[in-house]
Amino acid sequence: MQKMLSHGAVAENNWTVLQTPGETLPQGNILVPLKYWLEHGAELDQQAGLVGVWLESDEEVETLVDDLAQLPVVALNFPKFVDGRGFSSARLLRDRYDYQGEIRAIGNVIQDQLFMLQRCGFSQFCLADDVDLEAAVKSLTDFSDGYQTGADQAQPLFKRLR
Amino acid sequence: MYIYDQYDQKLVDERVEQYRDQTKRYLDGKISEEEFLPLRLQNGLYVQRLAPMLRVAVPYGLMSSTQVRKMAEISRKFDKGYVHFTTRQNIQLNWPRLAEVPDILAELASVQMHAIQTSGNCIRNTTTDQFAGVAADEIEDPRPWCEIIRQWSTIHPEFAFLPRKFKIAVCGSEEDRAAFLLHDIGIQLVKNEAGETGFHVHVGGGLGRTPVIASSIKPFLPKQHLLTYLDAVLRVYNRYGNRNNKYKARIKILVKAWTPAVFAERVEVEWAQILARDVDGAAQLTASEIERVKTFFPLPDYQTVDETAMNAALQAQANDSLAFSRWLERNVRDQKQAGYSSVTLSLKPAGVAPGDVTDRQLESIANLADQFSNGELRTTHNQNIVIADVIKSQLFEFWQLAKADGLATPTIGTINDMICCPGGDYCSLANAKSIPVAEAIQRRFEDLDYVYDLGDLELNISGCMNACGHHHIGHIGILGVDKKGQEWYQIQLGGSANKNAALAKVLGPSLSRDDVVDGIEKLLDVYVENRLEGEAFLATYQRIGTDKFKERVYAKDA
Ligand code: HEM
Ligand code: SF4
Numbered sequence: 158m159q160k161m162l163s164h165g166a167v168a169e170n171n172w173t174v175l176q177t178p179g180e181t182l183p184q185g186n187i188l189v190p191l192k193y194w195l196e197h198g199a200e201l202d203q204q205a206g207l208v209g210v211w212l213e214s215d216e217e218v219e220t221l222v223d224d225l226a227q228l229p230v231v232a233l234n235f236p237k238f239v240d241g242r243g244f245s246s247a248r249l250l251r252d253r254y255d256y257q258g259e260i261r262a263i264g265n266v267i268q269d270q271l272f273m274l275q276r277c278g279f280s281q282f283c284l285a286d287d288v289d290l291e292a293a294v295k296s297l298t299d300f301s302d303g304y305q306t307g308a309d310q311a312q313p314l315f316k317r318l319r
Numbered sequence: 320m321y322i323y324d325q326y327d328q329k330l331v332d333e334r335v336e337q338y339r340d341q342t343k344r345y346l347d348g349k350i351s352e353e354e355f356l357p358l359r360l361q362n363g364l365y366v367q368r369l370a371p372m373l374r375v376a377v378p379y380g381l382m383s384s385t386q387v388r389k390m391a392e393i394s395r396k397f398d399k400g401y402v403h404f405t406t407r408q409n410i411q412l413n414w415p416r417l418a419e420v421p422d423i424l425a426e427l428a429s430v431q432m433h434a435i436q437t438s439g440n441c442i443r444n445t446t447t448d449q450f451a452g453v454a455a456d457e458i459e460d461p462r463p464w465c466e467i468i469r470q471w472s473t474i475h476p477e478f479a480f481l482p483r484k485f486k487i488a489v490c491g492s493e494e495d496r497a498a499f500l501l502h503d504i505g506i507q508l509v510k511n512e513a514g515e516t517g518f519h520v521h522v523g524g525g526l527g528r529t530p531v532i533a534s535s536i537k538p539f540l541p542k543q544h545l546l547t548y549l550d551a552v553l554r555v556y557n558r559y560g561n562r563n564n565k566y567k568a569r570i571k572i573l574v575k576a577w578t579p580a581v582f583a584e585r586v587e588v589e590w591a592q593i594l595a596r597d598v599d600g601a602a603q604l605t606a607s608e609i610e611r612v613k614t615f616f617p618l619p620d621y622q623t624v625d626e627t628a629m630n631a632a633l634q635a636q637a638n639d640s641l642a643f644s645r646w647l648e649r650n651v652r653d654q655k656q657a658g659y660s661s662v663t664l665s666l667k668p669a670g671v672a673p674g675d676v677t678d679r680q681l682e683s684i685a686n687l688a689d690q691f692s693n694g695e696l697r698t699t700h701n702q703n704i705v706i707a708d709v710i711k712s713q714l715f716e717f718w719q720l721a722k723a724d725g726l727a728t729p730t731i732g733t734i735n736d737m738i739c740c741p742g743g744d745y746c747s748l749a750n751a752k753s754i755p756v757a758e759a760i761q762r763r764f765e766d767l768d769y770v771y772d773l774g775d776l777e778l779n780i781s782g783c784m785n786a787c788g789h790h791h792i793g794h795i796g797i798l799g800v801d802k803k804g805q806e807w808y809q810i811q812l813g814g815s816a817n818k819n820a821a822l823a824k825v826l827g828p829s830l831s832r833d834d835v836v837d838g839i840e841k842l843l844d845v846y847v848e849n850r851l852e853g854e855a856f857l858a859t860y861q862r863i864g865t866d867k868f869k870e871r872v873y874a875k876d877a
Contacts, residue, residue: 241480276476299337304470315608
């Protein structure tokens with residue numbers, strides 16, 4: 158079973174990310190592409206496992222606003238780790254649309270981004286197979302605080318501590 | 320200047336440890352080259368032609384003498400005993416060793432310095448006027464605002480992986496000495512009719528391959544909204560900036576593509592939504608935080624002086640020494656406080672790469688700041704150093720000491736005070752060398768009487784179209800180009816970085832290295848022949864146009 162980080166700890170990842178869902182969908186929990194969800198979302202009721210949606214970095218979370226309440230997971234894909242659009246998408250999901258489910262980073266994210274991703278509202282991270290997950294957990298606390306507001310912090314540092 | 324509290328210090332210390340671990344993992348082969356690249360860039364380290372370079376942040380150009388001494392020590396211990404002052408008011412080490420960079424960063428942190436976000440596709444060091452706080456034409460001291468922006472931008476969780484680098488400048492005065500219209504965001508301090516401070520926000524300026532002057536998108540932003548509005552601009556850019564082509568990735572391209580009006584509207588919508596969700600204005604700046612930061616930039620206790628007597632004494636000293644009088648004329652500026660001056664230390668003696676200083680000179684600079692000012696100094700985007708608040712009665716002594724250390728070249732604002740990028744001597748992107756051209760020009764125009772007669776003249780040199788040497792905004796710009804493997808130089812005229820910012824226009828076909836200094840001399844001849852009484856080069860050019868300059872430079876020798 159693949160591993161991921163979830164809420165600051167190593168966890169099992171029992172989800173399948175579907176790139177191009179075919180006629181028959183696999184058993185278990187699945188993440189479907191946004192386009193597929195918009196076309197076939199209603200038909201996925203019969204699915205035994207849980208269903209979440211994944212977005213490409215250039216897809217807007219605004220498209221999904223009406224469906225958020227029924228989605229346990231929204232995954233944001235990083236085609237390259239330097240493509241920082243997902244950081245903003247996560248903040249919008251949390252800050253603007255009050256999304257309460259899991260926001261999962263998939264694709265190419267690296268250990269050294271975890272602190273910031275978490276501040277933007279990501280709760281789960283799928284990292285490459287060769288990543289030392291214990292070290293990655295530590296990176297979530299590379300910094301003890303931040304100056305700015307974030308999904309984790311409505312007040313900037315100066316308001317809380319100064 | 321701003322003094323770190325426990326939170327500021329902790330963040331910088333934690334950053335050093337994070338980078339120490341990243342460097343170790345890289346050296347152990349656990350991080351790929353590709354992954355390490357943005358990590359080291361965001362800690363100031365980039366690898367160039369000959370060696371890695373480390374760019375150290377000098378937030379809005381302000382440094383203490385303690386910090387300057389630390390730089391001297393670092394340059395001895397980890398480098399070759401000299402440093403380079405850049406056009407973005409930062410300091411660069413040219414020969415650090417990659418494995419030792421974490422130790423250098425730890426040394427920096429011990430004096431409240433860092434190299435965070437000095438490179439890479441993130442929000443860079445915020446810059447401002449070198450005469451902030453003492454300029455006679457100032458609306459308000461921009462430095463507290465720069466510090467507030469520094470903190471907001473440092474390790475911003477959302478904006479560390481932007482489409483491209485992002486530079487912010489703040490201008491607090493009538494005249495612009497920060498080139499703020501050539502930044503991704505240019506913020507101008509303004510007052511509304513009620514006398515309240517606010518910000519006139521401009522976006523989409525920049526140099527590089529596609530030079531653009533920034534467009535106004537918000538004429539008056541109330542001060543408490545500074546950070547929420549910046550968040551909105553950056554978010555729109557982060558989401559919609561071009562990520563496929565790095566030459567089209569700067570915010571200026573997005574602003575152009577959408578038009579400034581549409582861009583402004585998109586920001587307005589984003590900002591309104593941020594505010595709508597910001598319960599009780601939690602994210603807004605508070606009066607107490609603004610006051611807290613402002614207290615770090617107090618005015619010194621100025622003595623009340625008999626300025627007339629002081630000026631008379633100064634005049635007498637100047638009459639006795641031509642060299643001193645020249646220095647007074649070019650390198651010393653009156654302040655709004657009677658009896659005090661701001662002195663510019665020149666980092667442009669002929670024969671030295673513009674902006675380079677040795678460890679010994681750094682220590683002399685620190686001593687001057689301690690002895691004659693409040694222990695602070697300012698770096699300038701013209702690659703010089705300013706020491707403010709020098710009482711006029713001590714200028715002569717100041718000059719003697721500065722001169723002994725090679726810091727009193729009396730050419731500020733003249734052709735010999737050129738801005739110059741590292742060019743082909745150091746930079747792997749260069750088309751041509753730039754430092755030897757700067758030197759050849761300084762050597763040609765050694766006659767100071769002639770240089771003074773030419774008056775105010777900005778000459779800027781870049782070794783390629785990335786424009787690190789600001790050639791687009793020089794009254795005379797020189798751009799290195801590659802022609803079949805040979806170094807050639809394109810001449811541009813009429814650029815300007817002040818409030819009426821203008822981009823220079825290409826004069827004609829580029830010149831060979833052998834011809835470029837002759838070409839410059841011909842331009843100057845045309846100016847001298849055509850100028851009106853008291854008219855500076857730029858004004859003459861604007862009045863008579865390019866034709867006469869062109870004819871002379873490209874005339875076939877009879
Ligand atoms: C030697 C190594 C250097 C390299 C490889 C380098 C590379 C670049 C590149 C590629 C750009 C264009 C970026 C863009 O338009 O998006 C640029 C712009 C710039 N660089 Fe450098 N640079 C170097 C050194 C310096 C130094 C030493 C300075 C200061 C003296 C400097 C100051 C600037 C400035 C002011 C810009 C213009 C920013 C703008 O477009 O608004 N660079 N540099
Ligand atoms: S302008 Fe070109 S040659 Fe000069 S430092 Fe920048 S990239 Fe290098």
